Every structure is written in structure tokens, then in C-alpha cells.
Amino acid sequence: GAVVSQHPSRVICKSGTSVKIECRSLDFQATTMFWYRQFPKQSLMLMATSNEGSKATYEQGVEKDKFLINHASLTLSTLTVTSAHPEDSSFYICSARDRDRGYNEQFFGPGTRLTVL
Amino acid sequence: QQQVKQSPQSLIVQKGGISIINCAYENTAFDYFPWYQQFPGKGPALLIAIRPDVSEKKEGRFTISFNKSAKQFSLHIMDSQPGDSATYFCAARNQAGTALIFGKGTTLSVSS
Numbered sequence: 001g002a003v004v005s006q007h008p009s010r011v012i013c014k015s016g017t018s019v020k021i022e023c024r025s026l027d028f029q030a031t032t033m034f035w036y037r038q039f040p041k042q043s044l045m046l047m048a049t050s051n052e053g054s055k056a057t058y059e060q061g062v063e064k065d066k067f068l069i070n071h072a073s074l075t076l077s078t079l080t081v082t083s084a085h086p087e088d089s090s091f092y093i094c095s096a097r098d099r100d101r102g103y104n105e106q107f108f109g110p111g112t113r114l115t116v117l
Numbered sequence: 118q119q120q121v122k123q124s125p126q127s128l129i130v131q132k133g134g135i136s137i138i139n140c141a142y143e144n145t146a147f148d149y150f151p152w153y154q155q156f157p158g159k160g161p162a163l164l165i166a167i168r169p170d171v172s173e174k175k176e177g178r179f180t181i182s183f184n185k186s187a188k189q190f191s192l193h194i195m196d197s198q199p200g201d202s203a204t205y206f207c208a209a210r211n212q213a214g215t216a217l218i219f220g221k222g223t224t225l226s227v228s229s
Contacts, residue, residue, distance in 0.1 A: 006160075034216045043206060043219045044161065093160050095217075106217065108153075108160040 003027055004096050006109035013084055014117055021079045021112045023094030029074040030096035034106070035067075038091040050077045074099070084116045119144060121209050123220030130227050136194040138223045140207035143188065147209040151217070152181065152192045155204045164205075165192070197227045 003026040013019050023033055031052050036044040048069050050056040056069035066088075068080040077096075081088055093111040122141045130136045140150075151166035167174045167181040167190065174181045180193040194201055204224050208217040 004160075041224075043221045044217075046216045046218075049216055091158075106151075106163075108162065110160045111158070113158070 002098055002105065002107045004030075004094065004107045004109040006092075006094060006112050008112060009110065010113040010115070012115045012117065015085050016083055018080055018082045019084055019114060021081075021092055021094075021114075023077045023079070023096070023109055025075045025096045025098075025107075028096075028098045028100065030077075031074065031099045032097045033071055033077040034095045034097075035069060035077075035079050036093045036095070038093060038111075040091075044093060047079075081114065084114070086116045089114055089116045119218055121207055121218050121220040123207050123223060125223060126221070127224045128226070130197045130225065132197065132199060132227055132229045134197050134227075136197045136201065136225055136227070137191060138205055138207070138225075139189065139191045140209075140220050141187075141189045142209050144209070144211055145188070146211040148212070149210045150181070150183065150190050151208050152179075153206045153208060153219075155206065155222075161206060194225075197225075199227045199229045201225060202227050 005024045007022045033050045035047045038044045046059050047062045048056045048058045050069050050071040052071050058064045071077040091111050095106050095108045098105045152164045153161035154164050155161040165176045165179045167183050169185050178195045183190045204222045206222045207220040210217050
């Protein structure tokens with residue numbers, strides 16, 4: 001149990017295009033999902049916190065108009081990178097908190113590798 | 118104050134040896150301290166976690182030692198195996214539902 005999936009696993013796009021990444025909790029309901037970005041050989045940096053049915057809370061320095069987050073249901077959150085540029089190339093990872101398992105449990109997806117040409 | 122400082126940055130251990138990774142924090146409001154293991158190109162996976170009311174927790178070959186007064190916690194991997202070669206992250210959280218704050222990671226290489 002407690003599986004989080006991401007789609008796609010990797011994507012290559014041209015500069016200026018938009019890319020949508022999906023994060024799904026497969027066997028539990030997630031009231032809160034988190035989006036992280038990880039550059040090569042670096043740690044995970046929190047981008048935003050997403051609560052079901054409400055607007056996402058972005059970390060300082062993260063452009064909310066560039067990284068659009070939608071958490072429309074208890075099992076799905078999406079991150080859209082708008083007008084992507086090469087510097088947005090990174091590994092994007094979501095995590096989800098299991099509403100019924102207690103606040104300590106947070107499960108990570110397998111990540112999405114974004115390459116912007 | 119929101120940082121979690123992790124050391125060493127990299128570690129090489131012989132097969133069968135003990136791997137030790139340390140983390141320190143400043144924020145006394147942190148109340149949950151997990152360790153994650155990450156393989157290249159994969160998302161992090163929870164290894165073991167501890168709350169500050171416990172000084173030690175053991176799960177198989179993995180042990181967390183927690184020193185509340187020193188605001189430090191460490192991961193010990195006993196009988197380290199080549200399959201343990203990965204990047205390990207400590208993390209902390211200061212209240213229910215908020216995101217984890219990660220250390221910078223330790224790359225462990227276990228030589229056979």
C-alpha cells in the first residue's frame with residue numbers, strides 16, 4: 001500500500017512550451033501533496049505545498065505563475081511548468097500524505113525527469 | 118533555523134562495516150525525523166524514522182540514534198552491503214502536515 005505514481009517518468013520539450021506532470025496516490029487519499037525539485041547531486045528543495053480543493057502555497061523564490069499546481073481531487077495533483085526554459089530542467093518529485101495513516105507518513109513518487117532543450 | 122545539516126557528504130565503507138551518517142538541527146519545534154534512501158533516477162524511499170521522545174530506534178540493520186539535548190540524530194547501517202550504496206537524506210518536520218526539510222545528502226559507497 002501507500003503508492004504514489006508520477007507521469008510521465010521523463011519528458012523532453014522545447015524551450016517555451018508547457019509541460020504537465022501528474023502525481024497520483026494510488027491506494028490512499030492524500031489531503032496534502034508536496035512538490036520538490038532536485039538538481040543533480042543535490043538535495044530535494046520544496047517548491048510548494050498543495051492541499052486538496054485550495055490554492056497551493058509556494059516557497060519563497062518559486063514563481064507561482066510559472067509552476068502551476070492544481071490539487072483537484074484527493075488522489076491527484078498536477079504541476080504545470082509553463083514556458084519552460086533550459087534552467088527548468090530538473091528532477092521533479094511529488095510526495096503525498098496519507099490522510100488516514102497519521103500525519104507522520106509521507107510517501108514519495110518515483111520522480112519526473114524534465115529536460116528542456 | 119529551518120536547516121538540517123548533514124555530514125559527511127560522501128562515505129566509503131567496506132562490505133560488512135558500519136556506515137554512520139550524522140545530522141544536526143536548530144529548530145526545537147521539529148518533532149519528526151525520518152531518513153530516506155535514494156537510488157539514481159528514483160524517488161526517495163523512507164528507511165526509518167524517529168520521534169524526539171525516543172533515543173533510539175532499530176529496524177533490521179538500520180538504527181537511528183537521537184540526542185535531543187544536542188539536537189543531533191544519526192543513522193547507523195550495520196553490516197553494510199554493496200546494495201546499500203545510495204544517497205541518504207535525513208529530514209525533519211516541525212508540525213503535522215508540513216513538508217519535510219532535507220539535509221544535503223550523503224553518498225554512500227560500500228565496496229565489496
